[in-house]
Amino acid sequence: xxxxxxxxxxxxxxxxxxxxxxxxxxxxxxxxxxxxxxxxxxxxxxxxxxxxxxxxxxxxxxxxxxxxxxxxxxxxxxxxxxxxxxxxxxxxxxxxxxxxxxxxxxxxxxxxxxxxxxxxxxxxxxxxxxxxxxxxxxxxxxxxxxxxxxxxxxxxxxxxxxxxxxxxxxxxxxxxxxxxxxxxxxxxxxxxxxxxxxxxxxxxxxxxxxxxxxxxxxxxxxxxxxxxxxxxxxxxxxxxxxxxxxxxxxxxxxxxxxxxxxxxxxxxxxxxxxxxxxxxxxxxxxxxxxxxxxxxxxxxxxxxxxxxxxxxxxxxxxxxxxxxxxxxxxxxxxxxxxxxxxxxxxxxxxxxxxxxxxxxxxxxxxxxxxxxxxxxxxxxxxxxxxxxxxxxxxxxxxxxxxxxxxxxxxxxxxxxxxxxxxxxxxxxxxxxxxxxxxxxxxxxxxxxxxxxxxxxxxxxxxxxxxxxxxxxxxxxxxxxxxxxxx
Amino acid sequence: xxxxxxxxxxxxxxxxxxxxxxxxxxxxxxxxxxxxxxxxxxxxxxxxxxxxxxxxxxxxxxxxxxxxxxxxxxxxxxxxxxxxxxxxxxxxxxxxxxxxxxxxxxxxxxxxxxxxxxxxxxxxxxxxxxxxxxxxxxxxxxxxxxxxxxxxxxxxxxxxxxxxxxxxxxxxxxxxxxxxxxxxxxxxxxxxxxxxxxxxxxxxxxxxxxxxxxxxxxxxxxxxxxxxxxxxxxxxxxxxxxxxxxxxxxxxxxxxxxxxxxxxxxxxxx
Numbered sequence: 001x002x003x004x005x006x007x008x009x010x011x012x013x014x015x016x017x018x019x020x021x022x023x024x025x026x027x028x029x030x031x032x033x034x035x036x037x038x039x040x041x042x043x044x045x046x047x048x049x050x051x052x053x054x055x056x057x058x059x060x061x062x063x064x065x066x067x068x069x070x071x072x073x074x075x076x077x078x079x080x081x082x083x084x085x086x087x088x089x090x091x092x093x094x095x096x097x098x099x100x101x102x103x104x105x106x107x108x109x110x111x112x113x114x115x116x117x118x119x120x121x122x123x124x125x126x127x128x129x130x131x132x133x134x135x136x137x138x139x140x141x142x143x144x145x146x147x148x149x150x151x152x153x154x155x156x157x158x159x160x161x162x163x164x165x166x167x168x169x170x171x172x173x174x175x176x177x178x179x180x181x182x183x184x185x186x187x188x189x190x191x192x193x194x195x196x197x198x199x200x201x202x203x204x205x206x207x208x209x210x211x212x213x214x215x216x217x218x219x220x221x222x223x224x225x226x227x228x229x230x231x232x233x234x235x236x237x238x239x240x241x242x243x244x245x246x247x248x249x250x251x252x253x254x255x256x257x258x259x260x261x262x263x264x265x266x267x268x269x270x271x272x273x274x275x276x277x278x279x280x281x282x283x284x285x286x287x288x289x290x291x292x293x294x295x296x297x298x299x300x301x302x303x304x305x306x307x308x309x310x311x312x313x314x315x316x317x318x319x320x321x322x323x324x325x326x327x328x329x330x331x332x333x334x335x336x337x338x339x340x341x342x343x344x345x346x347x348x349x350x351x352x353x354x355x356x357x358x359x360x361x362x363x364x365x366x367x368x369x370x371x372x373x374x375x376x377x378x379x380x381x382x383x384x385x386x387x388x389x390x391x392x393x394x395x396x397x398x399x400x401x402x403x404x405x406x407x408x409x410x411x412x413x414x415x416x417x418x419x420x421x422x423x424x425x426x427x428x429x430x431x432x433x434x435x436x437x438x439x440x441x442x443x444x445x446x447x448x449x450x451x452x453x454x455x456x457x458x459x460x461x462x463x464x465x466x467x468x469x470x471x472x473x474x475x476x477x478x479x480x481x482x483x484x485x486x
Numbered sequence: 487x488x489x490x491x492x493x494x495x496x497x498x499x500x501x502x503x504x505x506x507x508x509x510x511x512x513x514x515x516x517x518x519x520x521x522x523x524x525x526x527x528x529x530x531x532x533x534x535x536x537x538x539x540x541x542x543x544x545x546x547x548x549x550x551x552x553x554x555x556x557x558x559x560x561x562x563x564x565x566x567x568x569x570x571x572x573x574x575x576x577x578x579x580x581x582x583x584x585x586x587x588x589x590x591x592x593x594x595x596x597x598x599x600x601x602x603x604x605x606x607x608x609x610x611x612x613x614x615x616x617x618x619x620x621x622x623x624x625x626x627x628x629x630x631x632x633x634x635x636x637x638x639x640x641x642x643x644x645x646x647x648x649x650x651x652x653x654x655x656x657x658x659x660x661x662x663x664x665x666x667x668x669x670x671x672x673x674x675x676x677x678x679x680x681x682x683x684x685x686x687x688x689x690x691x692x693x694x695x696x697x698x699x700x701x702x703x704x705x706x707x708x709x710x711x712x713x714x715x716x717x718x719x720x721x722x723x724x725x726x727x728x729x730x731x732x733x734x735x736x737x738x739x740x741x742x743x744x745x746x747x748x749x750x751x752x753x754x755x756x
Contacts, residue, residue: 092688193529193704195523195570201708232572234704259705263718270711270718270737272744279707287701288527295529295554297748370742418705419723479672 003080006064014085015064028131029058029383036351040321043207043290045112046141046348052090055141059088061125062133065411069122070135075468076109078102080119084138096146097153099139104179105172105218105467107147108201109209110140112311114342114463125283147217154224158185163481166191166244166252168235168421171199172463173255173454175222176470182225184478187229189249192281196286201255201463204278205287206315208322209345211364212285236424251449251486253473254436255466258455261416263411264307273299273373277306277316277412284319298343301408303327305376308412309339311462314349316410321352325408329355331362333381333394358392359383363401365409375403415460425450435459442476443469449476449486487523488571491544492510496626499551501530501560502536508530509536516581516601517695517727518563519543520573521577521703522559528569529555532700532710534544534598534672547625548597554752575660575703576726583610584718584749585667588660588690589635590681592618592673596627598695599672600634604704607634610734614639614660618653618677622646653677654684661688677743679735694730696721699744712738 021086032048046201070080086095100105118480123132134201167174170192178188201215232265261276285287289298304320306313309332321328364377387393417434429446437454443451453469480486492504519534537546550558569626586667591599599748615635619625639656669692671681679696698710698721710721713733
């Protein structure tokens with residue numbers, strides 16, 4: 001891959017200023033964070049970011065490879081060496097600019113991407129048995145530095161072409177799509193069903209991991225680029241796809257997210273106090289239910305079990321801890337090794353005193369006379385042969401069951417696509433699972449003017465994959481508009 | 487923002503609000519509901535649409551003061567804005583010519599029954615409406631119901647108006663009198679439970695429109711889930727109308743009490 005700027009004089013000089021041995025000898029930076037004891041009583045952001053010195057030092061570790069694999073690991077193909085080398089020189093605003101060439105939300109990605117499975121997983125350092133360059137920390141640093149500097153750059157916008165484009169949903173996929181289309185000169189409107197812009201970034205990911213204010217700044221930035229936002233509007237319900245067409249929208253990108261929370265269909269699951277992580281997190285994050293001056297209530301359990309091992313499960317269990325749970329536990333049917341959550345979230349959860357009941361699976365809940373959950377029956381599991389996901393399949397250990405007292409259970413075992421949009425468009429190709437079918441290379445659906453991406457296509461993935469879909473759809477839609485195909 | 491253009495009282499605790507919402511007015515059908523939020527720190531609550539006016543671009547909601555949020559909404563006046571209003575949500579009522587339909591409404595449940603009655607009548611059904619209330623003053627929308635019903639039976643608990651007795655007494659009298667092809671019921675969960683038990687006995691297919699706790703109202707949270715024929719369903723996207731004979735009303739009533747303690751505390755504070 002021919003990466004921009006590697007042959008420029010400054011990069012060459014910088015590369016030669018230190019030999020690779022010296023660079024690899026530097027220890028990987030440690031993120032500054034609040035102590036586990038302190039932070040589990042408030043919603044302050046756990047990670048405090050790097051200092052300029054730490055960032056510049058960490059940037060030196062990057063070898064500026066001739067063939068940087070990290071870029072291939074990034075779903076939005078950020079020019080990683082370029083931005084890191086800018087940081088090495090202390091040109092942080094330049095680094096931020098580089099990030100924004102390909103990512104609409106660098107401050108978000110720097111915080112929530114599973115870097116250890118993406119860019120950092122491809123870092124050359126790993127081949128030398130050294131920890132990868134802290135690309136995620138550096139990304140976050142550059143984005144935060146720019147924001148705090150008060151000199152946020154607005155990406156260059158092409159001459160407006162007057163073509164109206166709609167994005168349905170204002171989560172990561174919709175925002176990234178909107179940003180790219182605005183850059184290309186389109187007149188973009190984002191429609192959001194909820195009363196806040198940001199989708200899962202607002203209702204899902206908690207304040208201690210991704211402060212709302214950070215999301216808002218990114219959204220303001222898009223607004224500065226000319227993107228319009230319409231809240232409380234459900235495309236397919238409030239207005240139809242035909243209405244949009246009549247209003248002159250040439251094409252649209254559906255990124256309506258993964259709606260329906262999955263439940264396990266076990267006895268007692270509808271007892272009071274058993275709820276989905278979507279409900280729990282929405283109450284706390286979107287509705288502010290934990291504070292006294294809001295009208296939305298939330299149960300604040302003392303013994304809280306969260307079922308599942310993904311990021312949402314970690315977010316839920318750590319939220320429960322912050323809302324006063326004396327015992328907050330993860331119940332996961334596989335072992336820690338198979339957990340889909342980011343490593344950092346698992347580490348942080350442990351530091352905050354979360355119990356991990358791995359190789360346990362709930363089979364029944366019991367309640368009191370008012371219907372409130374009081375206990376759960378757990379089945380102990382062991383790992384068998386690998387299953388379709390490639391992970392070792394959990395198998396019940398016969399007779400190994402135990403009751404554990406709980407007063408709140410949060411079920412976080414995945415989501416199914418939101419049927420609202422797919423069901424409202426005639427002729428839209430949908431899978432048996434309810435996801436919108438699109439072509440892999442261009443995100444185009446069975447209806448040529450409708451593209452789709454994010455969880456409504458994937459059925460439950462990550463912020464960055466959703467953003468990658470948004471980018472891909474924007475590029476493909478643009479090409480098809482330019483060629484006159486749509 | 488959605489401005490309130492008209493407000494009137496059915497009773498001191500039951501308010502009729504007409505709200506500017508041209509897009510919703512245009513796309514809504516009988517059976518649809520909206521989510522309303524009052525104030526930046528308000529709660530999202532579901533309310534079934536009682537009526538709409540295409541020319542004025544308005545929808546009508548009938549709200550009973552119950553908890554903090556509904557009281558806040560009722561306290562808004564003409565010219566005030568509803569902070570957030572989104573819809574129409576849920577599946578529209580399935581309307582066809584069934585034959586003879588008994589529509590049984592109680593409390594403010596009478597209001598969302600009106601568009602259903604109107605649609606059923608227009609589809610050619612013989613519509614017999616049973617309105618139930620505790621006492622005469624709480625009987626609402628009788629006149630409007632009469633306009634689209636072949637017959638209206640009013641039941642009051644205390645006998646102060648119409649016949650004395652519960653809604654089920656009225657429904658049963660019709661079933662005993664003539665062949666009923668469908669029953670539609672909207673009202674308090676307990677009322678719907680008893681209507682459902684009654685019509686099950688007589689094998690009259692029955693549709694109940696449910697109002698449960700919701701947060702987003704778009705299928706995201708699952709707070710509204712109920713059991714229908716042993717299967718978990720979401721009232722917001724699978725409903726709000728279900729085959730009443732399959733609904734586990736006891737579980738639904740239990741779940742409606744999920745935040746009763748919190749509501750009590752909130753009421754006392756405000």
